[in-house]
Amino acid sequence: MGFPHHPHPRETTVLTKHFGEADARTLAGWKKRGGYKALEKALGMQPADIVNVVKESGLRGRGGAGFPTGMKWSFMKPGDGKPHYLCCNADESEPGTFKDRELMRWTPHALVEGCAIGAYAIGAETAYVYIRGEFTEPLHWMESAVKEAYAAGIIGKNAMGSGKRIDVHVHKGAGAYICGEETALMESLEGRRGNPRIKPPFPAVSGVFGMPTTINNVETLIAAAPILLNGAEWYKKMSLSSPKSTGTKLYSVCGNVQRPGTYEVVMGFPFKEFLYDLCGGPLHGRKFKAVIPGGASVPIQNMEEAEATLMDYEGFVAGGSMLGSGGVIVIDDAQPMVTVIARLARFFAHESCGQCTQCREGTAWTTKILERIRDGEGTVEDLDTLLDIGEQMTGKTICVLSDSCAVPVVSGIKKFRGEFEALIQGKRFHPVTAAVA
Amino acid sequence: MAEKKMVNLTIEGRPVSVVEGTTILEAAKTAGILIPHYCYHPGLPIAGVCRMCLVEVEKAPKLAPSCATTVAEGQVVRVYSDKSLDARKGVLEMLLINHPLDCPICDQSGECELQDYTYQEGREDSRYREPKRFNPAEDFGGDVIYVPNRCILCTRCVRFMDDVAHEPTLNVSERGDRALIGKFEGKDLTHPWAANVVDLCPVGALLSKDFLNKARAWELDRTASICPNCTQGCNVIMETRENQLVRMRPRPNENVNAFFMCDWGRLNYRWMNEKNRVEHPMVRGKNGLAASDWEAAISAAARALNGKKVFVAASPMLSNESLYLLTQLMQGGSGAFRVTEGEEAPLPGVEDLALRRERAANVYGAEKLGFNKTKDLLGGLGQGDVLVIAGEDLAGIDASSVARAGDVIVIGSVLPEAAGKASVVLPIANYSEEEGTVTNLRGRVQRFTQAKQAPGETRPSWLVLGDLLGAIGKQTNFFLPSEVFAQLASSNSSFAGLSYDSLGFKGLPLVDAPPTSPKAPIAVAAR
Secondary structure (H helix, E strand, O other), X not given: OOOOOOOOOOOOOOOOOOOOOHHHHOHXXXXXXXXXXXXXXXXXXXXXXXXXXXXXXXXEOOOOOOOEHHHHHHOOOOOOOOXXXXXXXXXXXXXXXXXXXXXXXXXXHHHHHHHHHHHHHOOXXXXXXXXXXXXXXXXXXXXXXXXXXXXXXXXXXXXXXXXXXXXXXXXEOOOOHHHHOHHHHHHHHOOOOOOOOOOOOOOOOOOHHHOOEEEEEHHXXXXXXXHHXXXXXXXXXXXXXXXXOOOEEEEEEEEOOOOOEEEEEEOOEEHHHHHHHHOOOOOOOOOEXXXXXXXXXXXXXXXXXXXXXXXXXXXXXXXXXXXXOOEEEEEEOOOOHHHHHHHHHHHHHHHOOOOOHHHHHHHHHHHHHHHHHHOOOOOHHHHHHHHHHHHHOOOOOOOOHHHHHHHHHHHHHHHOHHHHHHHHOOOOEEXXXXXXX | OOOOOEEEEEEOOEEEEEEOOOEHHHHHHHOOOOOOOOXXXXXXXXXXXXXXXXXXXXXXXXXXXXXXXXXXXXXXXXXXXXXXXXXHHXXXXXXXXXXXXXXXXXXXXXXXXXXXXXXXXXXXXXXXXXXXXXXXXXXXXXXXXXXXXXXXXXXXXXXXXXXXXXXXXXXXXXXXXXXXXXXXXXOOOOOOOOXXXXXXXXXXXXXXXXXXXXXXXXXXXXEEEEOOOOOXXXXXXXXXXXXXXXXXXEOOEOOOOEOOOOHHHHHOOHHHHOOOOOOOOEEEEOOEEEEOOHHHHHHHHHHHHOOOOEEEEEOOOOOHHHHHHHHHHOOOOEEEEXXXXXXXXXXXXXOOOEEOOEOOOOHHHHHHOOOEEOOOOOOOXXXXXXXXXXXXXXXXXXXXXXXXXXXXXXXXXOOOHHHOOOOEEEEEOXXXXXXXXXXXXXXXXXXXXXXXXXXXXXXXXXXXXXXXXXXXXXXXOOOXXXXXXXXXXHHOHHHOOOOHHHHOOOOEEOOOOOOOOOOOOOOOOOO
């Protein structure tokens, strides 16, 4: 768990081990903790071998989609005569998610190292770290880490004396949620408006500046270093749910919970124990009502589903949701669900880039209906309309922002329909007694 | 050149075979199916944003945007499946939720793709109960007004200015449902080709100031024609209401103007509505020029010509047919023409397309038929020659320079002041009132047709000239302009083999015209 708290004994701290140690942010401090050993090892290996180790480790993308990282790296064909690029997606904007922020705040050198390893593995000489505009402190630490690493010759024209060139550039975004979508990120990086591109072509064929590009999440790249040092077997073994989901995963917990913060647990950890033990359970006198386990874009779980869930890619799907970005939003019985969902929808309506019709109009329309229901002006037909708009917004647009907006709305109506109907019937939600009257 | 690979697929049960790399939307067109779409335009890069052209592709998990999906061997595409229809119905409903539904006062009404597809595939009612978004109308400069409330953010206008005009002027401002088309600071739609955004706009969001509130689309008569305003020869549609030309719009021709025409050509149509017309044949009598009937006027003109040397001052706006007949009148004399000039203004996104320096339709044709291009129009007029003024207004020419002529015959739609001593005036139809062909600067012969009625007793120029030739004893038997053209084609090797039938409405190059390549559509890839 993140500073100022000590990790919970049941956490497995691999990536979060040095959280809270101010010294670890400097090059000297990071080296003292074993930093850049993995990069040194990597530069002595063949890129294809690195890709194979990562493939074997079963590491999957930590940004939300969970695509196998080794396989993604293997899409980058060596010797195609084109410059390759690595993009690190540090535009962590998913509501409820702040794990990458903490990683960059406390272990900026770990990301520099991860970027360098990733870039070398995919045959790229340049890595871009696209940091969310609001992340001023992580930006500061990342910039200082990159500067230190250049000065020490760890990256640059002759990375660690290997004769290989690896450049790492830190790019500050301007605070748009959509720029976390990989193709929008690339548009933004190139200096254009952050609108998602039509796929295909996929980034591995035509990404940044039209060149083959791999884009990875912060946590994914940082995880590559311990995997290289300790081996794929070590990484797989940690997990309780090998071989499908391996290693550890960071969760950022927020909402109505005793101990919000960043936690690192192994894959397959029971969600119930995570919520009640590690996170300390609900606030005094309250009960959990719902959990959004993977950032605002995944389906809402009711407690029955959540408590039966094992925390890995498959477990959350079995539990009616998705692992997503690991942003756990806990909602207790004092929160009216309609208000929660309306607020989520408003976020998506605000952040829609406005390219695709369904998303531009649908997110705003959904929000207006939800807020009307919230204010006691809803009708029974509104729920059908919402579900139908949700259907229209799913799987029909360039990127998944539209789907993401529909997800909490559709799952919320399905799982908490009673609260919607009560408001429509003119009843009021009482936040103290949590009763509808 | 390597043989292009063909791909076979089935669209709505119809077998289709198209070149590899074709999009489903374009492939469907070949099968006679127009998949509804807004953001796609064959002359612009693909955006894939309106999501209107979604179709079902068998074995694909999701509906495919047909504008951005290329065909694959054996593909089975369903355009009208329940799933596709439902998705498009959804898009139409969403496009209309913030639309003001002000069709009764909208210029686009009747030629609006939002109306068309809504009638075709949309819902009968809307489920939208919330207040609508509002943004005030904005003057975009040039000939363009923007009405954001009607805008569906297809971005055709943005892409035209960026990728075809190469002058980024428009953008999508704001985002989400607040998005609207904006202008860059300090920029206006003053590019010489900017008004094309009005044609490109599938709805009533971008309007022409010139056409604003002038006519309803269904009151217009539309005629295929060629823009007479420069030597490029852009294919156009002339639109008239109550026999008045009210608008010119481009007609696609991949060999000439792709999908576009320039603002100067587009807005320069009022001269064809001119009111100072000569409406009756006139013959000079004791009391000066007096109205006459055609027979008397033609005989008077024939008498005036009577074997004398003729000098023809022609207009380069006249058709190949009329210019050809004029050469038959010369009787050993000669002909000349002059042409107004202006600045050349290319459209950089399309190869060899520009508003040309020479501002008349048939400069190339006139030269080809032996008329001298000159600045001194009457320089070749010999003492005592019969001066035939054909379509020329003699603007800026002093009456004294006409005095050299032994006699003057005016064949025109207006009576030039400098031709005051004319003995015969034969009124002819102007460019928009008759049929014929013109030859553009690359030697392409293109047909234009009659867009409106000529006033009074005026007759088409080819008919008048044919009669006149008959009256001076030449063998003529013309009942149609196509017959004049046939004679031209058989007597002039440059025109050999061409006929009205073979020209069609896209034209053909002269036999000796330099080869030109078809105008490739803009690069297909999305930016």
